[in-house]
Amino acid sequence: MSGVELRGVRKSYGELEVIHGVDVAVADGEFVVIVGPSGCGKSTLLRMVAGLESISAGEIEIGGRVVNELEPKDRDIAMVFQNYALYPHMSVFGNMAYGLKIRGLAPALIQERVTRAAEILELTPLLARRPRELSGGQRQRVAMGRAIVREPALFLFDEPLSNLDAKLRVQMRLEIQKLHHRLATTSLYVTHDQVEAMTLAQRMIVMNQGHAEQIGAPMAVYDAPASLFVAGFIGSPAMNCLPASVAGDGRAVLEGGLTLPLGRDIGKTAALTVGIRPEHLLPCSDGDAAFSIEVEALEELGADVLVHGRYGRHSVVARLPHGQHPAVGTRLPLRFAPDKLHFFESASGRRL
Amino acid sequence: MVEKRPWLDLFCHATLIAGVVALAFPVWLTFVASTLTAQQVLSVPMPLLPGGHLLENYAAVLAHGSANGSAAPVWRMMANSLVMALIIAVGKIAISIASAFAIVYFRFPLRNFFFWLIFVTLMLPVEVRIMPTYKVVADLGLLDSYAGLTLPLIASATATFLFRQFFLTVPDELAEAARIDGAGPLRFFFDILLPLSATNIAALFVILFIYGWNQYLWPLLVTTQESMYTAVIGIKRMIAGGDAATEWQLVMATAMLAMLPPVLVVVAMQRWFVKGLVETEK
Numbered sequence: 001m002s003g004v005e006l007r008g009v010r011k012s013y014g015e016l017e018v019i020h021g022v023d024v025a026v027a028d029g030e031f032v033v034i035v036g037p038s039g040c041g042k043s044t045l046l047r048m049v050a051g052l053e054s055i056s057a058g059e060i061e062i063g064g065r066v067v068n069e070l071e072p073k074d075r076d077i078a079m080v081f082q083n084y085a086l087y088p089h090m091s092v093f094g095n096m097a098y099g100l101k102i103r104g105l106a107p108a109l110i111q112e113r114v115t116r117a118a119e120i121l122e123l124t125p126l127l128a129r130r131p132r133e134l135s136g137g138q139r140q141r142v143a144m145g146r147a148i149v150r151e152p153a154l155f156l157f158d159e160p161l162s163n164l165d166a167k168l169r170v171q172m173r174l175e176i177q178k179l180h181h182r183l184a185t186t187s188l189y190v191t192h193d194q195v196e197a198m199t200l201a202q203r204m205i206v207m208n209q210g211h212a213e214q215i216g217a218p219m220a221v222y223d224a225p226a227s228l229f230v231a232g233f234i235g236s237p238a239m240n241c242l243p244a245s246v247a248g249d250g251r252a253v254l255e256g257g258l259t260l261p262l263g264r265d266i267g268k269t270a271a272l273t274v275g276i277r278p279e280h281l282l283p284c285s286d287g288d289a290a291f292s293i294e295v296e297a298l299e300e301l302g303a304d305v306l307v308h309g310r311y312g313r314h315s316v317v318a319r320l321p322h323g324q325h326p327a328v329g330t331r332l333p334l335r336f337a338p339d340k341l342h343f344f345e346s347a348s349g350r351r352l
Numbered sequence: 353m354v355e356k357r358p359w360l361d362l363f364c365h366a367t368l369i370a371g372v373v374a375l376a377f378p379v380w381l382t383f384v385a386s387t388l389t390a391q392q393v394l395s396v397p398m399p400l401l402p403g404g405h406l407l408e409n410y411a412a413v414l415a416h417g418s419a420n421g422s423a424a425p426v427w428r429m430m431a432n433s434l435v436m437a438l439i440i441a442v443g444k445i446a447i448s449i450a451s452a453f454a455i456v457y458f459r460f461p462l463r464n465f466f467f468w469l470i471f472v473t474l475m476l477p478v479e480v481r482i483m484p485t486y487k488v489v490a491d492l493g494l495l496d497s498y499a500g501l502t503l504p505l506i507a508s509a510t511a512t513f514l515f516r517q518f519f520l521t522v523p524d525e526l527a528e529a530a531r532i533d534g535a536g537p538l539r540f541f542f543d544i545l546l547p548l549s550a551t552n553i554a555a556l557f558v559i560l561f562i563y564g565w566n567q568y569l570w571p572l573l574v575t576t577q578e579s580m581y582t583a584v585i586g587i588k589r590m591i592a593g594g595d596a597a598t599e600w601q602l603v604m605a606t607a608m609l610a611m612l613p614p615v616l617v618v619v620a621m622q623r624w625f626v627k628g629l630v631e632t633e634k
Binding site for chain 2: 050051052071072073077078079081082083085086087088089098099102103146
């Protein structure tokens with residue numbers, strides 16, 4: 001009932017077009033994360049859905065209604081801002097109640113809704129406080145409370161966790177997930193943090209330079225990135241990408257001479273890029289090795305070890321399980337399963 | 353600075369005390385003079401301790417001024433001053449906060465032009481435009497009226513500029529959150545911007561009230577009837593011309609009375625005043 005649909009949405013400032021036509025349909029109750037590096041237009045897109053930016057071309061539909069010309073207050077949305085944007089002179093209660101008061105709800109109903117939201121967010125003891133007397137995490141919860149009490153058709157989150165410290169961010173991430181589970185309100189969530197995107201999203205939109213590069217479930221995007229950009233952006237550390245050329249017999253040839261089966265005919269492509277994720281590089285004995293890298297540095301993360309090495313002119317990262325310590329300067333033989341390889345056309349970045 | 357240097361402390365205190373004495377002495381003299389008789393004031397040297405005519409002198413000026421100068425009762429002048437200072441302070445704040453709101457939050461043609469127009473008038477003090485202003489006020493028939501006293505002084509580029517600077521520091525997201533909450537521009541102004549500006553308004557009120565109260569040149573030009581004199585003008589008019597002797601004890605009593613309201617405003621609003629100058633609550 002209250003899904004969101006974007007059809008050919010574009011945004012330009014004068015001559016400069018910053019969003020080049022985004023098409024996506026968000027189902028009712030779905031949690032969709034828009035992720036991308038800074039300047040990719042993700043916040044602009046969200047603000048267009050909110051009605052804070054005008055729409056240069058295309059249509060935005062919320063709950064079956066085209067909202068292009070509607071004021072933000074008439075779009076049946078609620079938004080959580082990065083810096084919370086709480087009214088500093090109002091109490092927590094006042095902040096949550098303000099929107100309802102303007103809508104002319106009966107005081108008893110306002111009281112009831114705010115009380116309930118405060119319970120969900122564990123804000124009940126803080127209702128009388130001012131925002132400046134709250135910690136960052138509490139302010140964040142008030143900002144979400146302000147959105148919840150409105151009972152909107154659509155939640156919009158604009159990098160809501162980026163002002164919090166790392167530990168709190170993880171905690172709030174879980175709370176947002178639980179909250180969505182409980183309320184099942186359609187949500188659009190903007191972040192530059194791919195971990196947030198992976199953990200929260202039912203589907204994610206990976207944006208780059210005003211284009212939606214890929215739209216899909218997090219694991220689908222992770223397993224089959226649609227472009228080199230997505231391959232590099234989703235996953236940490238980033239996927240290893242090595243240039244290769246195509247040999248006549250349906251094989252890719254890496255610069256070091258290593259040949260890889262493509263598994264299918266890809267036609268005439270001059271140059272391609274081969275990608276493999278660090279965790280798909282497995283240490284092995286010299287005999288089984290597909291290739292080996294020269295170890296340059298180790299990063300021990302606890303659960304696993306990141307080995308930074310060099311294959312020819314290119315740096316390669318491998319994620320090894322806990323307890324493996326190849327010495328710096330030695331050669332580390334590695335193998336991989338052929339089906340874990342990704343092939344991209346170098347020129348366009350498209351997945352093959 | 354936490355330093356233990358007794359001589360430095362002593363020196364600092366001595367300097368400060370000397371400063372206070374230098375500033376307070378004329379006020380003390382004024383006060384002493386207002387408690388003496390006319391002969392005592394004119395005696396050389398004038399006594400430095402208060403005399404016994406305090407109530408008598410103050411009652412006299414409040415009731416009927418100085419017979420040898422202006423005979424208007426001082427309470428009437430103070431009322432005039434109060435009305436003028438309040439209209440100027442409140443009017444300046446109301447007009448400048450409204451224009452700052454327009455300049456910061458609305459996009460309209462020639463917005464920057466209007467801002468600079470306001471800004472440029474910062475450089476023109478009342479004195480520069482006093483002749484044309486007088487002509488306009490006289491032609492409008494506003495001489496000897498509160499409107500004539502206040503209207504030409506009521507627009508304030510300084511206050512507009514200060515409010516503009518303050519509004520620019522209010523995060524945009526606050527306005528956006530209010531928009532999403534359904535608050536129109538006026539609701540946003542009254543529910544959010546105005547409460548946030550409270551300390552700034554208080555600080556400005558103190559400054560502008562004193563500015564209004566202490567106006568001299570303009571009231572001197574536009575008031576000719578005793579009933580419209582302000583306290584500051586009253587003091588001037590009480591100084592007798594020609595052969596009549598100026599009743600200095602009464603002039604000094606009026607000066608003391610004229611000093612009172614600004615002092616009260618500063619003392620009453622001190623906490624807010626300081627807050628408004630140093631604290632930004634966002």
